[in-house]
Amino acid sequence: MIIGIPRALLYHRYHCLWETFFEHLNLQVVVSRETDKAILERGGVCAIDEACLSSKIYLGHVESLLGRCDLVFVPRVSNFGQRDNILCTKFEALPDIVSNTFRHRGIKLLDCNIDGRQSENELSAFMLMRKKLGKKRFQTFYAYMLAKQAEKLEQDSLAREQERRLEEAEGLKLLIVGHSYNVYDKFIGGPILHYLKALGATPIIADRVDRKRALSRAAELTSTMPWLFNRELTGAVQECREKVDGLILLSAFPCGPDSLANEILLRRVSGLPTLNLLVDSQEGAAGIETRLESFIDIIGFRQAAKTAKEASL
Amino acid sequence: MTKKRKVTFPHFGDYCVPIEYLMRQGLDMDYVTPPPMSKRTLELGSKYSPDYVCAPFKIHLGCYIEAIEKGADTLLQTGGVCRLGFYGELHEQILRDLGYQVDFINLAMANYSKPYTFYREFKKINPDLSLPKVSGALLTTIRMVESMDAADDYIRRNIGFEQEEGAFDRLRADFLNSLALVESQKELRYLAGNYMKRFKAIPVLKPKRPLRVGVVGEYYSVMDPFSNHYIEREMAKMGAVVARWMNISNSLFHYPKKEIQARIRGYARYNMGATSMATIERALRFAKKGYDGIIHIKSFGCTPETDAMPVLQNISADYKIPILYFSFDSQTADAGIQTRLEAFYDMMTMRKGAAATG
Numbered sequence: 001m002i003i004g005i006p007r008a009l010l011y012h013r014y015h016c017l018w019e020t021f022f023e024h025l026n027l028q029v030v031v032s033r034e035t036d037k038a039i040l041e042r043g044g045v046c047a048i049d050e051a052c053l054s055s056k057i058y059l060g061h062v063e064s065l066l067g068r069c070d071l072v073f074v075p076r077v078s079n080f081g082q083r084d085n086i087l088c089t090k091f092e093a094l095p096d097i098v099s100n101t102f103r104h105r106g107i108k109l110l111d112c113n114i115d116g117r118q119s120e121n122e123l124s125a126f127m128l129m130r131k132k133l134g135k136k137r138f139q140t141f142y143a144y145m146l147a148k149q150a151e152k153l154e155q156d157s158l159a160r161e162q163e164r165r166l167e168e169a170e171g172l173k174l175l176i177v178g179h180s181y182n183v184y185d186k187f188i189g190g191p192i193l194h195y196l197k198a199l200g201a202t203p204i205i206a207d208r209v210d211r212k213r214a215l216s217r218a219a220e221l222t223s224t225m226p227w228l229f230n231r232e233l234t235g236a237v238q239e240c241r242e243k244v245d246g247l248i249l250l251s252a253f254p255c256g257p258d259s260l261a262n263e264i265l266l267r268r269v270s271g272l273p274t275l276n277l278l279v280d281s282q283e284g285a286a287g288i289e290t291r292l293e294s295f296i297d298i299i300g301f302r303q304a305a306k307t308a309k310e311a312s313l
Numbered sequence: 314m315t316k317k318r319k320v321t322f323p324h325f326g327d328y329c330v331p332i333e334y335l336m337r338q339g340l341d342m343d344y345v346t347p348p349p350m351s352k353r354t355l356e357l358g359s360k361y362s363p364d365y366v367c368a369p370f371k372i373h374l375g376c377y378i379e380a381i382e383k384g385a386d387t388l389l390q391t392g393g394v395c396r397l398g399f400y401g402e403l404h405e406q407i408l409r410d411l412g413y414q415v416d417f418i419n420l421a422m423a424n425y426s427k428p429y430t431f432y433r434e435f436k437k438i439n440p441d442l443s444l445p446k447v448s449g450a451l452l453t454t455i456r457m458v459e460s461m462d463a464a465d466d467y468i469r470r471n472i473g474f475e476q477e478e479g480a481f482d483r484l485r486a487d488f489l490n491s492l493a494l495v496e497s498q499k500e501l502r503y504l505a506g507n508y509m510k511r512f513k514a515i516p517v518l519k520p521k522r523p524l525r526v527g528v529v530g531e532y533y534s535v536m537d538p539f540s541n542h543y544i545e546r547e548m549a550k551m552g553a554v555v556a557r558w559m560n561i562s563n564s565l566f567h568y569p570k571k572e573i574q575a576r577i578r579g580y581a582r583y584n585m586g587a588t589s590m591a592t593i594e595r596a597l598r599f600a601k602k603g604y605d606g607i608i609h610i611k612s613f614g615c616t617p618e619t620d621a622m623p624v625l626q627n628i629s630a631d632y633k634i635p636i637l638y639f640s641f642d643s644q645t646a647d648a649g650i651q652t653r654l655e656a657f658y659d660m661m662t663m664r665k666g667a668a669a670t671g
């Protein structure tokens with residue numbers, strides 16, 4: 001049996017968990033290719049006009065998997081229990097969006113439901129998938145455990161690696177505050193990371209900090225922000241703000257949670273130059289190069305002015 | 314004695330009447346009704362809001378500012394599902410940054426499964442609060458909302474066929490004015506019954522098989538006529554029965570979650586958030602009942618309602634029922650709306666004619 005996984009949305013956060021899980025169940029996994037023009041265009045055609053860019057790209061990836069696998073893996077993730085641990089409603093809707101969009105195209109879904117408030121946690125959701133996959137209880141449990149372990153190892157090493165970069169990198173360090181699926185997508189975040197490096201700056205990814213610690217620090221900036229990912233990003237800003245030279249808020253148009261969460265950051269994090277980047281499907285990253293360039297110029301200018309002032313004292 | 318609070322809540326259809334009752338009678342606060350919503354409300358709200366936040370956020374902000382100008386010193390925000398849960402904290406920040414010195418009752422701090430926590434939030438603002446008084450007033454408030462919803466439901470179905478132009482509107486305005494004077498549940502019961510009789514006595518001339526249009530959509534925009542440019546009324550006035558299930562009584566006091574979920578299983582297996590389930594279920598019901606068309610209303614970028622749209626498109630295809638989609642933001646112009654409504658009306662009429670002769 002071949003499981004297809006769209007390389008979009010939660011894949012960028014959970015790829016290690018998902019791939020390891022399926023591999024240990026002896027299932028073949030195909031992941032759709034990196035986002036390219038064709039995927040983007042097809043996603044735009046399949047999706048409702050007003051849907052956020054990230055979810056349009058997702059549908060493009062799903063379509064590219066049709067005919068190439070037996071089941072497309074589309075989990076539903078609502079929340080992880082507590083009240084400030086919810087996800088954007090997009091992730092609650094995803095299986096039904098996909099099945100309604102592609103219902104005449106022979107799509108078969110492998111879905112699972114993570115809804116902590118309805119006492120469906122990740123483990124039970126993964127265990128339930130064994131029925132559709134024809135796997136034994138123990139084997140499934142074991143695969144999940146191994147997958148969890150692999151996920152933890154990967155996250156820890158990414159976080160450590162980034163901490164090192166944060167300490168050691170020369171030149172400007174800029175914290176990229178955005179959802180993993182936007183930062184790591186070839187169309188959305190790809191060009192931005194690329195330009196930054198070309199301009200000699202070091203991107204620090206807010207999503208790559210120690211997530212638990214970040215989450216616990218979010219409360220320093222907000223009391224009622226409900227979304228887990230945005231809370232992590234908010235906490236990551238607290239973690240890194242002393243060590244970076246500027247913030248880049250990266251969002252996909254028209255992202256619901258970011259529309260509010262970024263505004264809180266803009267208003268409550270003072271003293272750090274901040275650039276607000278909104279990527280939409282028409283423009284993509286076009287024009288962003290010049291904005292990044294002048295952002296970096298401004299930071300350099302301000303820092304030079306500050307050093308000069310300190311020297312004259 | 315401390316000075317009485319002047320509390321306000323953003324406009325939401327005409328629900329400011331029961332809210333005012335609750336504030337005055339139950340919580341012992343003065344209530345400032347925000348000035349009627351206008352272009353200025355929208356402009357103020359949009360000016361200080363993040364660009365692409367959903368429209369209710371902007372409208373609420375505009376209402377707050379106008380109510381503060383009118384003397385309000387305490388702002389109420391409900392919290393709730395979806396982005397609403399975070400509206401209050403950001404509203405508060407924006408208003409503080411603008412220099413307004415006001416207090417907030419942010420019910421997002423309360424826990425919806427524990428009613429007592431609401432009482433706690435209010436108690437922060439008014440320490441003399443009495444629980445029996447609040448509960449009594451709350452009950453009357455609920456009944457008041459129910460009577461308004463029942464009247465509006467009847468009006469939507471009949472106003473398109475009134476014999477005397479404006480009869481329903483005039484009586485409805487009277488009704489709201491009288492509700493604002495109510496002091497007890499007994500009075501309310503009497504008034505509501507009396508007015509319902511009078512609404513039903515207004516002469517209407519309905520054709521045997523009038524066009525029937527069902528309205529579904531996102532919570533705020535569908536219930537707040539200002540936000541949706543009064544399209545229900547416009548539609549009805551062209552000569553149609555307009556039906557809408559979504560209102561406060563049905564969604565807040567009598568929401569049949571399990572049944573809804575079961576009925577739409579063929580189209581959606583999971584809850585897609587906020588009002589999306591109710592939207593799908595009602596659309597399906599209108600389709601099955603042979604309505605002539607459905608209007609879907611939401612604010613621009615509303616995630617849950619956008620996600621319900623692929624399902625609506627399938628229902629539309631399966632039951633051959635046309636659906637007109639509206640998405641409102643602070644920029645939407647009236648003219649375009651009218652044209653689309655007229656075209657929709659003509660299409661429904663033609664289809665009905667063809668079905669009758671064919």
Ligand code: SF4
Pocket residue numbers: 052053054055088089090091179252254255256257258616
């Ligand atoms: S959080 Fe924003 S970008 Fe992510 S799915 Fe929701 S609306 Fe789209």
Ligand code: SF4
Pocket residue numbers: 256367368369394395396397531532533587588612614615616617618
């Ligand atoms: S349901 Fe729609 S309009 Fe309401 S808060 Fe959510 S996104 Fe905004």
